[in-house]
Amino acid sequence: MAILEMRDVTSGYGEVQILWGVTLALQKGQMVSLVGANGAGKTTLLRTIMGLNRPWSGQVLFEGEDVSKLPPHAKAARGLVLVPEGRQLFTNMTVQENLEMGASPKRSRADFQRNLELVFDMFPRLKDRRNQKAGTMSGGEQQMLAVARGIMASPKVLMIDELSLGLAPVLVLQLFESLKKLRDTGITVLLVEQNVKMALAVTDYAYVLSEGRIEIEGPSKAVASNPDVQKAYLGL
Amino acid sequence: MDALIRSLIDGLLLGFVYGIAAMGLTLIWGVMNVINLSHGAIIALGMFSVYLLFTALGISAYIAVAITAVLGLLFGIVIYFIAVHRVIDAPELSTLLATYAVNMIIIGVGTSIFKTSPRNVPLDLGSVHLGPAVVPTTRLIAALVAILVAAGLFLFLKYTRPGRYIRAVTDNRDAAEIVGVPSAQVLALSFGLGTMLAAVSGALIATVFPFTILSGGSYELKSFVIGVLGGLGNPVGSLFGGLILGDIESLVPLVMPTTWTPVLEFVLFVVILLVKPNGLFGGEE
Numbered sequence: 068m069a070i071l072e073m074r075d076v077t078s079g080y081g082e083v084q085i086l087w088g089v090t091l092a093l094q095k096g097q098m099v100s101l102v103g104a105n106g107a108g109k110t111t112l113l114r115t116i117m118g119l120n121r122p123w124s125g126q127v128l129f130e131g132e133d134v135s136k137l138p139p140h141a142k143a144a145r146g147l148v149l150v151p152e153g154r155q156l157f158t159n160m161t162v163q164e165n166l167e168m169g170a171s172p173k174r175s176r177a178d179f180q181r182n183l184e185l186v187f188d189m190f191p192r193l194k195d196r197r198n199q200k201a202g203t204m205s206g207g208e209q210q211m212l213a214v215a216r217g218i219m220a221s222p223k224v225l226m227i228d229e230l231s232l233g234l235a236p237v238l239v240l241q242l243f244e245s246l247k248k249l250r251d252t253g254i255t256v257l258l259v260e261q262n263v264k265m266a267l268a269v270t271d272y273a274y275v276l277s278e279g280r281i282e283i284e285g286p287s288k289a290v291a292s293n294p295d296v297q298k299a300y301l302g303l
Numbered sequence: 304m305d306a307l308i309r310s311l312i313d314g315l316l317l318g319f320v321y322g323i324a325a326m327g328l329t330l331i332w333g334v335m336n337v338i339n340l341s342h343g344a345i346i347a348l349g350m351f352s353v354y355l356l357f358t359a360l361g362i363s364a365y366i367a368v369a370i371t372a373v374l375g376l377l378f379g380i381v382i383y384f385i386a387v388h389r390v391i392d393a394p395e396l397s398t399l400l401a402t403y404a405v406n407m408i409i410i411g412v413g414t415s416i417f418k419t420s421p422r423n424v425p426l427d428l429g430s431v432h433l434g435p436a437v438v439p440t441t442r443l444i445a446a447l448v449a450i451l452v453a454a455g456l457f458l459f460l461k462y463t464r465p466g467r468y469i470r471a472v473t474d475n476r477d478a479a480e481i482v483g484v485p486s487a488q489v490l491a492l493s494f495g496l497g498t499m500l501a502a503v504s505g506a507l508i509a510t511v512f513p514f515t516i517l518s519g520g521s522y523e524l525k526s527f528v529i530g531v532l533g534g535l536g537n538p539v540g541s542l543f544g545g546l547i548l549g550d551i552e553s554l555v556p557l558v559m560p561t562t563w564t565p566v567l568e569f570v571l572f573v574v575i576l577l578v579k580p581n582g583l584f585g586g587e588e
Contacts, residue, residue, distance in 0.1 A: 117481060143483035155478040157471050168471050171483040220482065 068131055069115070070095040070255050071147070071224050076125035076201050078115040085111040087166055087279040088125065093224065093272075098246065098256040100266035100287065102300065109259045110152050112276065113228050117149045118142055129224070144172045146223030150230075152259075154213040159201030162193055171218030178221050186215035189245045206233040214242065218249070225249065226257040231265065243269045261276035263300040267291040275300070306557060307518040309436040314553030315546055316442050319449035320507045322545020324522055325529035326453060326538045327500030333392030333536030335391060336471045340402040341382065344409035345498050349375060350504025350514045351417060358423050364426045364572060368448065368506040379495035387494060388487065413516040423513040425465025445507040452503055453542050456496070460538075469493050473536075501526075524565075526573045534582025 085108045093099050095244040100297035103109050114120040116127055118139045127135045127145050139149075157165050165188065170179050187194040190211040196204060201212055210233055216227055227246075231239045239262075247269065250256050260266035266287075267273055273290040275283040283293055290296055324346060331339045349371050356367035386405050428440035460466040471479040472489045473565040480486050505519065529548050533540025548568065555564045575582065 119477060119481070138485075138487075139477075139480040140483050140485045143481055148480045151478070151481060155475055155481070157474040157478060159474050160470065164467065166481050168467065168479070168484075171468075211397065 069093055069128070070130055071257070072126075072128040073112075073116065074128065076115060076127065077123045078111060078120050078303070079123065080120070082113075084123070085279050089276075089279070089281055090178060091274055091281060091284070093255050093257060095154045095255055096145045096250060096253050097272055098250045098270045100258045100260055100270040101276060102260055102263045102273060104268050104300070105261065107276045109276055110228055110280040111279075113149060113151075113226050113257075113259060116226065142175070144218060146172070146174060146221065147222045148217050148222035148225050150217040150225070150227040152214050152228035152232075154209050156201040156209055156212055156216070157173065159200060161198050161200055162212055163197040163203075165216050166193075166197075166219050169216035170221075172220050174217060175221035175244060179219075182219045182221060184217050189218075190215055191241075207235065207238065210234055222254055224255045224257065226259070228259045229261065231260060231262045239265065263296075264291075267296075305435045307554070308555040309432065310557055311550055312433050312436040313438060313442070314550035316438060316446035316549070317511075317552065318546035318549025319446040319453070319542070320504055320511075320545070321434045321522070321525050321529060321549055322454050322542040323449045323500045324504035325526040325541040325545055327497040327504070328523075328526045329492055329533065329535050329541045330456075330500065330538055332530070333538070334469060335387075335490050336395065337387060337391070337398040337402065337494075339397070339494075339497060340371055340523075341395060341405040341409060341498075342402075342501050344406045344413070344522075345375065345378070345501040345519070346505035346508070347410060347413065347514070347516050347519030347520045348378070349502035350509035350518065351413070351422075351516065352502065353506040353509045354422050357426070364424060365444070365448070366511055368510070369504060370561060371506040372452075372499050372503045375496040375499040378384030379498025380491045380503070381490040382498065383494035388491070391490065410516065410519075412522035417516045421515050424509050426510055436513065439511070441493065441510045445511055448507055449504070452500065454539075456500070456538065464526045465489070465492060469496075491541055521565075524570070528568050530582075531572055531575050532583055534584050537582060537584060539544045540582050540584035544582070547583075 071093040073091050076089045077084060077086050089112060101109055111120060115122055118137055122135050129145060134142055157168060164260050166183060169280055171183065187254050192208055193211055193215055201209060214227065230242060246256050258270060260268055267290055270287045273287040274281050275290065275296060283290055283296060318561060328342050331337055352371040352374060353364060353367045356362040356370060357364050382405055386401045387398060390401050426441055430437050430439050431443055460470055468484045468489045470485050471484055474484050516560060525548055529541055529544035532547055533544030552565060553562055555561065
């Protein structure tokens with residue numbers, strides 16, 4: 068059974084429709100990428116899963132249960148965690164406080180110390196800066212903090228919007244490796260990426276979103292060798 | 304010279320009480336960008352709460368203040384869910400109208416019950432010497448209670464989980480939701496704390512000055528001036544702003560007719576808005 072599913076979901080902002088019937092399914096323990104051009108609706112799709120945008124029609128299912136109408140905080144409490152685009156940190160709080168905020172869901176509190184060690188292990192820089200205000204850090208450091216805050220929630224599904232944005236390529240590769248390790252512990256990861264090549268190289272399964280519709284899906288390797296994808300996204 | 308120091312001390316003591324009222328206003332603004340126009344009415348309710356508990360039920364005045372604090376908190380949460388929550392995401396005019404409606408209801412019902420005749424809480428605890436100044440004990444206690452309340456709020460926001468949630472929602476409401484913070488409840492709690500501060504401030508003022516059901520309005524205006532002085536959304540700034548306003552109020556009568564006090568206060572208000580719109584203690588933006 069899929070851990071996270073969208074069934075024929077439409078959504079948008081105000082009068083403007085962005086998603087035109089999206090259906091997808093994430094299997095537990097998979098690392099999945101959602102790729103597409105700028106403006107394809109990737110961020111809207113994540114916001115709709117999370118409940119920041121209400122689905123206009125269709126259903127979002129988490130662990131087989133219809134969660135379409137739940138507010139975001141209730142989804143976070145169940146283990147559906149978003150690392151949003153633009154980081155959305157608590158800029159007036161310290162690094163440590165941001166991580167504590169990440170551990171707000173009850174199910175994550177018992178694991179607080181373990182998760183803290185895990186994220187400091189992944190991002191030693193954050194440990195050095197734990198008492199610094201988040202808003203005063205560099206873009207790359209803020210991005211690390213955003214991912215770390217997501218991990219603090221003990222996610223079942225971790226959705227990351229534009230992981231690679233503003234990060235040095237070396238660090239992005241490191242992050243992908245860390246995420247693979249997370250996946251190997253059973254966490255399902257959904258990566259939303261503009262860096263199509265990299266995303267397809269590290270994930271198990273991929274969806275290509277175009278103009279609010281899933282255009283192509285399949286194992287990432289197969290998607291990467293799809294001629295349409297190569298032409299449109301990989302510049303081959 | 305002595306007269307000056309006496310007025311300064313007098314003003315400082317009052318300033319703390321004004322300061323916590325302004326903290327209530329600015330807390331609500333900071334967390335949810337709502338200007339609470341029922342602020343003055345709730346200050347007046349705080350006054351009448353102490354008055355009734357003290358004169359009708361014979362409860363000790365400062366226990367009455369504590370009871371008023373709890374009532375203020377609960378009343379604010381109720382107001383939030385009845386009047387504010389449904390318009391919280393609407394443009395600011397809607398929340399202004401909603402809280403103004405609450406204000407009108409409270410004032411209307413209050414006037415029909417209590418009329419507008421002046422009341423006072425007959426509480427005489429003598430006076431104490433503070434340096435060259437002799438101040439009524441009630442005024443000193445009011446200031447001490449206000450300081451305690453302000454310190455308590457500060458510690459609550461800094462060190463407790465709900466306090467951290469309030470700061471998180473202030474910082475970024477969407478982000479707070481996605482990390483699992485039930486933001487509607489946090490907004491209600493914040494509104495409740497804001498009204499609690501207003502009610503406590505009113506309760507303390509009632510132990511010092513006479514009042515009517517309409518008195519809240521002038522204290523609400525003071526809260527606005529103080530809020531702007533300290534920087535709206537900055538509770539600590541509000542406390543200092545309160546001290547400044549309290550001193551203006553006590554020093555002006557030394558040099559000119561008392562009726563000039565509000566004129567000076569609002570000149571200051573306008574100047575601050577023009578020169579330093581984030582407040583004297585407002586930081587970056």
